[in-house]
Amino acid sequence: MNTIVMKFGGSSVADNEKLKTVASKIISMYEKQNKIIVVVSAQGKTTDKLINEAYELSNKPNNREMDVLLSSGEQVSIAKLSILLNDLGYSAVSLTGWQAGIFTNNANQNALIENIDVDRINKELDEGKIVIIAGFQGYNENLDITTFGRGGSDTTAVAIASAMQAKNCYIFSDVDGVYTVDPNKISEAKKIPALSYREMLELSSEGAKVLHGRCVEIAEKYKIPIITKSTFNSNAGTVISDIIEENTIKSVAKKEISRISIIGTGIVRNINFMRKLLDVIEKNKFDILELQITESKISVDFKNIITDDIVQELNKMI
Ligand code: ADP
Numbered sequence: 535m536n537t538i539v540m541k542f543g544g545s546s547v548a549d550n551e552k553l554k555t556v557a558s559k560i561i562s563m564y565e566k567q568n569k570i571i572v573v574v575s576a577q578g579k580t581t582d583k584l585i586n587e588a589y590e591l592s593n594k595p596n597n598r599e600m601d602v603l604l605s606s607g608e609q610v611s612i613a614k615l616s617i618l619l620n621d622l623g624y625s626a627v628s629l630t631g632w633q634a635g636i637f638t639n640n641a642n643q644n645a646l647i648e649n650i651d652v653d654r655i656n657k658e659l660d661e662g663k664i665v666i667i668a669g670f671q672g673y674n675e676n677l678d679i680t681t682f683g684r685g686g687s688d689t690t691a692v693a694i695a696s697a698m699q700a701k702n703c704y705i706f707s708d709v710d711g712v713y714t715v716d717p718n719k720i721s722e723a724k725k726i727p728a729l730s731y732r733e734m735l736e737l738s739s740e741g742a743k744v745l746h747g748r749c750v751e752i753a754e755k756y757k758i759p760i761i762t763k764s765t766f767n768s769n770a771g772t773v774i775s776d777i778i779e780e781n782t783i784k785s786v787a788k789k790e791i792s793r794i795s796i797i798g799t800g801i802v803r804n805i806n807f808m809r810k811l812l813d814v815i816e817k818n819k820f821d822i823l824e825l826q827i828t829e830s831k832i833s834v835d836f837k838n839i840i841t842d843d844i845v846q847e848l849n850k851m852i
Pocket residue numbers: 542543544545546575685706707708709711712713714715716717718719741742743744745785
């Protein structure tokens with residue numbers, strides 16, 4: 535039997551209808567004789583709402599209490615999904631971060647996972663249950679709740695997949711994979727079938743929130759393939775693994791208003807692309823502030839504000 539981790543983000547669990555779609559995806563994977571661990575985020579915009587409400591009460595909300603508050607969103611999701619799966623006749627159990635044995639350091643709202651005690655998870659799986667774990671949270675040495683920073687449920691999923699030596703870690707969201715640029719901003723974005731860990735890490739660090747950067751680091755360290763897919767269709771997604779394809783430009787990311795990064799292993803040796811990039815810069819009379827080049831990324835900081843048209847133009851070259 536294979537162990538599979540399936541993570542569903544906030545937009546995938548936003549309401550009861552969507553939870554039903556999520557449940558059917560889980561059931562079909564469970565029916566294929568897999569041990570299933572599910573990680574879920576808070577529903578819809580719950581986390582944003584909780585943060586706003588806290589700041590309405592205090593300009594400087596207490597750090598410990600913020601983690602108690604923020605972790606509550608994921609707790610609602612796991613309970614609802616478990617209620618639904620049990621109702622559909624599938625034995626499921628919800629576990630908060632501490633119940634799942636996720637031990638972290640003390641950095642409130644930015645905690646790092648130090649260890650996962652998988653005994654409870656294994657016990658529930660051995661009883662044939664679908665295990666549903668609250669994303670984005672753990673506990674520290676004071677037995678207090680900690681959270682991992684925005685988007686941190688991805689990290690829960692990959693860390694659990696590593697600790698359980700899972701076959702795959704699926705990250706389900708509202709997009710059916712990683713694209714050459716954010717598909718919700720640029721209509722001509724193209725889906726990328728495969729990326730190396732390094733390329734995905736560069737992309738996450740340059741602002742593509744489709745995956746939490748820290749989860750990619752963990753996946754690389756423990757060699758866990760990540761498969762990003764959509765909750766709402768069954769299209770092939772993007773596989774992130776240690777397979778490296780040299781000299782292919784994979785993606786363009788815009789960070790804040792004036793930084794553009796182009797990602798792809800061996801990009802520095804792709805003279806044609808470098809030439810085209812310089813053409814775009816010259817044609818638009820952009821002033822460069824700083825240029826950074828690594829094996830898998832070129833980042834340019836401009837004095838100018840970079841519009842999505844420019845991102846579009848660069849995207850066309852990929
Ligand atoms: P979830 O809530 O399921 O964790 P996120 O909102 O964190 O999902 O991440 C998915 C979003 O990432 C997409 O809706 C998309 O707008 C954004 N995104 C940014 N860059 C990219 C990219 N290169 N490829 C795919 N999605 C991207």
